[in-house]
Amino acid sequence: MIVLEAAVFLLVAAGGTAVVLTRNPLNQAIVASFYGLILGIMFLVFQAPDVALSQITVGAVALPLMIVLALAKVRALGGGKGGEQ
């Protein structure tokens, strides 16, 4: 069990670092979605399935969706050029 807990901690640390290191907002939304999923797994490993479900629905689905839709609107306004490669 301790191995699993250590592994999931490392995953969370790696995921958080990946979110920070991704500079393009659109890519960042997708990476943040994966990070939300990893956080959900962490809550599951620590025996909090209720919180894990909330985390997955909000962190992996709702939040990235809102970010992507907002980015689409910003791009339509012509202000998203900084974010485009």
Add this chain to the structure above:
Amino acid sequence: MTPAVRRLVFLAAATVAGALLLWGLTGLPPYGVYPGPYGDVLNQVAVAERKATNVVAAVTFDYRGVDTMGEEYILFAAVIGVAVLLRAQRGEVERQPDEDAADRRAPATSNAVRVLGLALLGPVVLFGVYVVTHGHLSPGGGFQGGVVLATGALLVYLSGEYVTLRRVRPVFLLDLAESAGAGGYVAVGLLGVAAGAAFLENVLPLGQPGALLSAGTIPLINLAVGVEVAGGLVLLLSEFLQQTLVLRRPGEVT
């Protein structure tokens, strides 16, 4: 501020913050040790007292029901705020969504996405209903189930087209669900007052632990929250899509 000064300020602030963090960490209980009495007490009495096998639901919707009501209204206010911010503003015109326009530029949905989305729609809605209605028995509840239900609308958008979503999205019903869910929570709370007990007191028959109809008011509140969250999120989604795909200011890139 030159970069060198900025780095110096950052290093000083980081040192102080790091020291405070380390100091706080030394005061924490050892890894895996739970010193608070409430969790252990609840684990022992919740199933006997409330007949809810999911102790978390017993806490959030019964013992701490007023807190959760506050949280529900935070979400309610947030959805209303977004709807107000994203409303059609003066000078914005509706244009046809790309999919409808004669010179359409939106890429057609691939058949793989379409089939997968439609195949997932039924199971996702069923799973959402399951999560909402079994909140007092197993992990889940109105909030999580409501978001899963709202994902169904997202699947319709992904696998069909925006115009399809506009057709299956009756705004009146969404508003109704959003408000009925928010009002339903208070209504369940007033049941307690009507029965001569306190607000949000669990006055309904509790039944047998593990049965679908058990735990008194907890499944009712779960249902109210589920309806509110599902309605609110679909409303959010459609407001965002409306802004992104339909409304244009004069001179804006279409």
